Amino acid sequence: MTQVERRQWDVVIVGAGGAGLRAAIEAREQGLRTAIICKSLFGKAHTVMAEGGIAASMGNVNEGDNWQVHFRDTMRGGKFLNHWRMAELHAKEAPDRVWELETWGALFDRTKDGRISQRNFGGHEYPRLAHVGDRTGLELIRTLQQKIVSLQQEDFKETGDHESHLKVFQECTVTRVLKDGDRVSGVFCYERETGRFFVVEAPSVVLATGGIGKSFKVTSNSWEYTGDGHALALLAGASLINMEFVQFHPTGMVWPPSVKGILVTESVRGDGGVLRNSDGKRFMFDYVPDVFKEKYAESEEEADGWYEDPAKHRRPPELLPRDEVARAINSEVKAGRGTPHGGVFLDVSTRMSADVIKRRLPSMHHQFKELADVDITAQPMEVGPTCHYVMGGVDVDPDTGEALGVPGLFAAGEVSGGMHGSNRLGGNSLSDLLVFGRRAGLYAARHAESFAAGERPLVADAEIDRAAAEALRPFTPEEVAEGGTPENPYTIHQQLQQSMNDLVGIIRRDEEMARALESLAELRERARHAGVEGHRQFNPGWHLAIDLRNMLLVSECVARAALNRTESRGGHTRDDYPAMDREWRRANLVCTLTDPDATSGAGAGAAGQISLRRREMPPIRADLLELFEKEELIKYLTDEELTA
Amino acid sequence: MSTTSAENGTADAPAGERPSTSYDAHFRVWRGDTDGGGLEDFTVEVNEGEVVLDIIHRLQATQAGDLAVRWNCKAGKCGSCSAEINGRPRLLCMTRMSVFERTDTITVTPLRAFPVVRDLVTDVSFNYQKAREVPSFAAPEGLGPGEYRMQQEDVERSQEFRKCIECFLCQDTCHVVRDHEENKPAFAGPRFLMRVAELDMHPLDAAEEQGLDRKTTAQDEHGLGYCNITKCCTEVCPEGIKITDNALIPLKERAADRKYDPLVWLGNKIRRRE
Numbered sequence: 008m009t010q011v012e013r014r015q016w017d018v019v020i021v022g023a024g025g026a027g028l029r030a031a032i033e034a035r036e037q038g039l040r041t042a043i044i045c046k047s048l049f050g051k052a053h054t055v056m057a058e059g060g061i062a063a064s065m066g067n068v069n070e071g072d073n074w075q076v077h078f079r080d081t082m083r084g085g086k087f088l089n090h091w092r093m094a095e096l097h098a099k100e101a102p103d104r105v106w107e108l109e110t111w112g113a114l115f116d117r118t119k120d121g122r123i124s125q126r127n128f129g130g131h132e133y134p135r136l137a138h139v140g141d142r143t144g145l146e147l148i149r150t151l152q153q154k155i156v157s158l159q160q161e162d163f164k165e166t167g168d169h170e171s172h173l174k175v176f177q178e179c180t181v182t183r184v185l186k187d188g189d190r191v192s193g194v195f196c197y198e199r200e201t202g203r204f205f206v207v208e209a210p211s212v213v214l215a216t217g218g219i220g221k222s223f224k225v226t227s228n229s230w231e232y233t234g235d236g237h238a239l240a241l242l243a244g245a246s247l248i249n250m251e252f253v254q255f256h257p258t259g260m261v262w263p264p265s266v267k268g269i270l271v272t273e274s275v276r277g278d279g280g281v282l283r284n285s286d287g288k289r290f291m292f293d294y295v296p297d298v299f300k301e302k303y304a305e306s307e308e309e310a311d312g313w314y315e316d317p318a319k320h321r322r323p324p325e326l327l328p329r330d331e332v333a334r335a336i337n338s339e340v341k342a343g344r345g346t347p348h349g350g351v352f353l354d355v356s357t358r359m360s361a362d363v364i365k366r367r368l369p370s371m372h373h374q375f376k377e378l379a380d381v382d383i384t385a386q387p388m389e390v391g392p393t394c395h396y397v398m399g400g401v402d403v404d405p406d407t408g409e410a411l412g413v414p415g416l417f418a419a420g421e422v423s424g425g426m427h428g429s430n431r432l433g434g435n436s437l438s439d440l441l442v443f444g445r446r447a448g449l450y451a452a453r454h455a456e457s458f459a460a461g462e463r464p465l466v467a468d469a470e471i472d473r474a475a476a477e478a479l480r481p482f483t484p485e486e487v488a489e490g491g492t493p494e495n496p497y498t499i500h501q502q503l504q505q506s507m508n509d510l511v512g513i514i515r516r517d518e519e520m521a522r523a524l525e526s527l528a529e530l531r532e533r534a535r536h537a538g539v540e541g542h543r544q545f546n547p548g549w550h551l552a553i554d555l556r557n558m559l560l561v562s563e564c565v566a567r568a569a570l571n572r573t574e575s576r577g578g579h580t581r582d583d584y585p586a587m588d589r590e591w592r593r594a595n596l597v598c599t600l601t602d603p604d605a606t607s608g609a610g611a612g613a614a615g616q617i618s619l620r621r622r623e624m625p626p627i628r629a630d631l632l633e634l635f636e637k638e639e640l641i642k643y644l645t646d647e648e649l650t651a
Numbered sequence: 652m653s654t655t656s657a658e659n660g661t662a663d664a665p666a667g668e669r670p671s672t673s674y675d676a677h678f679r680v681w682r683g684d685t686d687g688g689g690l691e692d693f694t695v696e697v698n699e700g701e702v703v704l705d706i707i708h709r710l711q712a713t714q715a716g717d718l719a720v721r722w723n724c725k726a727g728k729c730g731s732c733s734a735e736i737n738g739r740p741r742l743l744c745m746t747r748m749s750v751f752e753r754t755d756t757i758t759v760t761p762l763r764a765f766p767v768v769r770d771l772v773t774d775v776s777f778n779y780q781k782a783r784e785v786p787s788f789a790a791p792e793g794l795g796p797g798e799y800r801m802q803q804e805d806v807e808r809s810q811e812f813r814k815c816i817e818c819f820l821c822q823d824t825c826h827v828v829r830d831h832e833e834n835k836p837a838f839a840g841p842r843f844l845m846r847v848a849e850l851d852m853h854p855l856d857a858a859e860e861q862g863l864d865r866k867t868t869a870q871d872e873h874g875l876g877y878c879n880i881t882k883c884c885t886e887v888c889p890e891g892i893k894i895t896d897n898a899l900i901p902l903k904e905r906a907a908d909r910k911y912d913p914l915v916w917l918g919n920k921i922r923r924r925e
C-alpha cells in the first residue's frame with residue numbers, strides 16, 4: 008500500500024484563477040475550511056493574462072444598458088445555444104460582482120464622473136467592459152489574491168495561523184477526483200517540487216481549472232491549459248457538453264515564430280483599430296452575415312462615425328463576434344491576400360495618436376516592441392487566428408454549478424459548459440468566473456455542511472493505490488518492462504497539437520475529423536508507452552506524460568462532437584455544412600466516458616474512450632424570449648418552438 | 652531519450668532543415684538543487700525572433716529533459732520566469748536573443764536572493780510571507796458596493812503600482828537582502844514597501860480612520876529605513892514601474908513628516924480629504 012499523507016478540509020477548490028479564487032472566498036465566508044490547489048504559484052493563473060475587460064451592464068457610460076440587453080447580446084453571440092438560465096444569472100449578477108471588487112481594493116479606470124469606466128467590445132451593444140488599461144485580468148487576480156490574504160489575516164488574529172481556514176497548496180497538481188460510491192470524497196495530488204503524493208479529503212470539490220488550448224498548436228493559452236478539469240470530471244463520471252465549440256480568437260501574433268499565437272487584445276479593435284488585407288482593403292465589410300446585417304455599418308464613413316457618435320451610426324464590422332472575424336481573416340489569407348507572415352494587418356497607427364495608443368494599449372505596445380520589433384504607434388501589426396477558449400465544459404446545474412450526476416462535484420469558469428453557447432463574447436469570461444465562481448463556492452459550502460460529523464464520504468486505500476500507480480506509470484512504461492524503448496511524451500504532445508490544429512481547427516471537414524479520431528487512437532496507444540527519465544522532483548517530462556491522458560480525452564471529445572454536429576454555428580465551422588440549422592439549435596452533444604472502470608488509455612482501441620449522446624435543450628423561458636423581436640427569433644428557433 | 656514538458660511552448664525545433672538565420676549559441680545554465688550544483692555548458696540552436704525562454708525550452712526538448720524552470724504566459728504578464736541572465740535579474744520570456752552577440756556566452760542562473768529548489772527554480776515563499784504582513788485595503792465605512800467615486804488622476808498613482816506582476820526581480824536585486832539573509836525578517840523589500848505606498852495613496856483606503864497609520868508602519872514594521880534609494884529595483888522592473896521615485900521616496904517623505912512634524916501631518920490629512 009502506498010503511504011500517502013491525508014489532509015482533511017471541508018471544501019477543496021482545484022484552480023486559482025478568477026473562478027477558483029472567487030469560489031474559495033465564498034466558501035470561506037460561509038465559514039468552511041477551504042483548500043485551494045493550483046499548478047502554478049499563487050497569483051499566476053491564466054486569468055492574469057486577460058486583457059480587455061470584464062463585461063457587466065452597470066450602465067456607467069451608456070445609461071441604456073441593463074441586464075436584459077446584456078442577456079440578449081450574450082444569447083446572440085452564442086447563437087442561442089447558451090443555457091438561458093446561466094446567461095440570465097450572469098447578466099443579472101455581473102454588476103454586483105464587479106462592484107464588490109472595488110470594496111476589496113480594485114482600481115478600475117474611471118469615467119469623468121468618477122465611476123468605473125466601460126469600453127466597447129465585439130458583440131456588446133453598449134460600452135460594457137470595466138477595465139484597467141489592457142491588464143484587466145491582472146487586476147482581477149491581484150484583487151482576489153489580496154482579498155484571500157486579508158481573510159487569512161483575519162484568521163490569524165483568531166487562531167494564530169494564517170492557514171487555519173483558507174490554504175493555498177501552490178505548485179500541486181490534482182490527477183484524480185476520488186469517490187465513495189456516487190459521492191465525491193476528495194482529490195489525489197502530487198507536489199511539483201518534491202514529487203510527493205498527497206490526498207485532500209473533502210465532501211465538496213470545485214473544479215476551476217480553465218481550458219484546453221494546449222491541445223492545439225497555435226494558441227494563446229499557457230502550459231496549464233491541458234484540459235485537466237474536463238478530464239477529471241469525465242473520469243469521475245460527469246459529462247461534458249458543447250465540446251465541439253472552440254473559440255479561435257481572430258487576432259493572435261503571427262510573427263516571430265516563437266510567439267505565434269500570443270494574444271492581441273480585442274480592445275485594439277474596440278478602441279478603433281482596423282483590419283486590412285495586403286491590398287490595403289478594410290475587408291470586414293464583405294463579411295457581415297445576414298443575421299447581423301442591420302446592426303453593422305456598410306461604409307467606412309459610417310463605421311468611423313460610430314466611435315464618436317454611436318447613437319447615429321452603426322458599429323464597424325471589425326467588432327463582429329469573434330467567430331465571424333476569425334473566419335474572415337482565415338478566408339482572406341487563403342485567398343492570397345495575407346501579409347508576408349501569413350496574417351492580416353491590424354492598424355491603430357493611422358487611427359490614434361502615439362500618446363493615446365500608449366495610454367490605452369500599453370501592454371500591446373510593449374509586447375510588440377519587445378517581442379516583434381514592431382512599434383504599433385507607427386506600423387500595423389500582423390495578426391491571425393489563434394486557439395483561445397473552449398465553450399464546452401462540465402455539464403452543470405445552472406444555479407449551483409454542481410456537475411449533473413456527481414453529488415459534491417462542482418465546476419465554474421472556463422471548465423464549465425453551457426453559459427456561452429457556441430461562442431463566447433469578449434469580456435464575458437471574467438464576469439462568468441466571478442458570478443459562477445461565487446455560486447459554486449456557495450453551493451459547495453452548503454453541500455459540505457449537509458454532512459453530520461463522521462458521515463462524510465470516505466477515501467478508500469485501494470483508490471489511493473490506484474491513483475498512485477497511474478501517476479507513476481511513466482517511470483515504468485509497458486514497453487520498458489518488456490525491454491523496448493519508451494515513447495517521448497514531448498513528441499506525442501507535438502503530434503497531438505498538430506493533428507488538432509490541422510484536422511479539427513477553425514474550418515472543419517468530415518474526412519479530416521475522422522482522420523483526427525484515427526490519429527488520436529494511435530497517439531493514445533503510444534501514450535501508454537510514454538516514459539520519462541530522472542526522478543520525481545520538479546520533473547517537467549513526467550508532468551507532461553501525466554497531462555497527456557487529459558489532453559487525449561478532451562481532444563477526443565472535441566473531435567467526436569465536431570464530427571457529429573452537421574451544421575456551422577459559432578465556434579464550430581464546417582466546410583461541408585456551412586449553414587446554421589435551426590434543428591441543431593435545440594441540441595447539446597453530451598460526452599461521457601465509455602468505460603469508467605478502464606485504467607486510462609488502456610484497451611480503448613479505435614472505438615475510443617468517449618460516448619456521445621444528443622440531448623434536447625430546455626426551452627427558453629417565455630419572458631426571456633419576449634426580450635427579442637419575432638423576426639430575430641425566426642433565424643434561430645424552429646417554427647415548432649416559436650408557436651409553443 | 653530526451654523528454655520535455657507540457658510547459659514546452661511554441662519552441663518549434665524542426666529536425667533536419669534549418670533556416671539560414673539560425674545559429675548555435677553557447678549557454679551555461681546552473682543545474683543543481685538544495686545540495687548544491689554548478690554551471691553546465693550547452694551548445695544550442697537559436698532561430699530568428701527567439702527569447703531566452705525558447706532556448707531553455709529547446710534544451711529541455713533536446714538535451715536536458717528534466718531541466719526545471721518556471722513559466723506561464725510567455726508574454727511578460729505573469730512574472731513566473733524570473734532568473735538571472737549574465738548576472739542580471741530578468742524575465743526569461745522577455746529577453747530576446749538578438750540583444751546578445753552570436754559569439755557571447757549566455758549564462759543563466761537562478762535568482763540569487765532566494766534559496767534554490769532545483770535548477771532555475773527558487774523558493775520565493777519569502778515574498779508571500781511579506782505580502783501577508785501588509786495590512787489589507789480598508790474599505791471606507793458608509794460606502795456600499797457601486798457607490799465608490801474616484802477621479803482618474805487620483806487612482807493613477809496607485810494604478811502604476813498595481814501593474815506589478817510579482818516577478819520579484821526587484822526583491823532579488825535589492826542589496827538590502829541580496830547578500831544579507833539577516834535583513835530579511837525586518838525588511839519587506841521594494842515590492843511590498845510599494846504595496847504599502849499603493850494602499851496609502853488609494854483615494855478611499857480607510858486605514859487611517861480605523862487607527863492604522865501606514866506611513867509609520869512602513870518605517871517601523873516593514874523596514875523602509877533600510878532603503879537608501881539606490882534605485883536598483885527600478886532599473887530591473889520589467890513593468891517599468893518607478894518604484895523608488897514614485898513609491899519609496901514619497902513614502903519616506905510622508906513617514907518623515909509624520910514622525911517629526913505634527914502640523915505637516917495635519918496639513919497632509921486635510922489636503923488628502925479635499
Ligand SMILES: Cc1cc2nc3c(=O)[nH]c(=O)nc-3n(C[C@H](O)[C@H](O)[C@H](O)COP(=O)(O)OP(=O)(O)OC[C@H]3O[C@@H](n4cnc5c(N)ncnc54)[C@H](O)[C@@H]3O)c2cc1C
Nearest residue numbers: 022023024026046053054059060181217420421434436437
Ligand atoms: C491572453 C488572453 C486574454 C484574455 N482576455 C480576456 C478578457 O479580456 N476578458 C475576458 O472576459 N476573458 C479573457 N480571456 C479568457 C479568460 O482569461 C479565461 O477564460 C479565464 O481567465 C479562465 O479563468 P478560470 O478561473 O476558469 O481558470 P484559470 O485562470 O485558467 O485558472 C486555472 C487554474 O487551475 C489550475 N489547474 C489546472 N489544472 C489543475 C490541476 N490538474 N490541478 C491543480 N490545479 C490545476 C491552474 O493552475 C490555475 O490556477 C483571455 C484569455 C487569454 C488566454
Ligand code: SF4
Nearest residue numbers: 825878880881882884
Ligand atoms: S531603492 Fe531601496 S528598495 Fe530599491 S533597490 Fe535600492 S535600497 Fe532596495
Ligand code: SF4
Nearest residue numbers: 815816818819821888
Ligand atoms: S515591482 Fe516590478 S520588479 Fe518588482 S515584483 Fe513588481 S513587476 Fe517585478
Ligand code: FES
Nearest residue numbers: 723724725730744
Ligand atoms: S512566462 Fe510569464 S512573465 Fe515570463
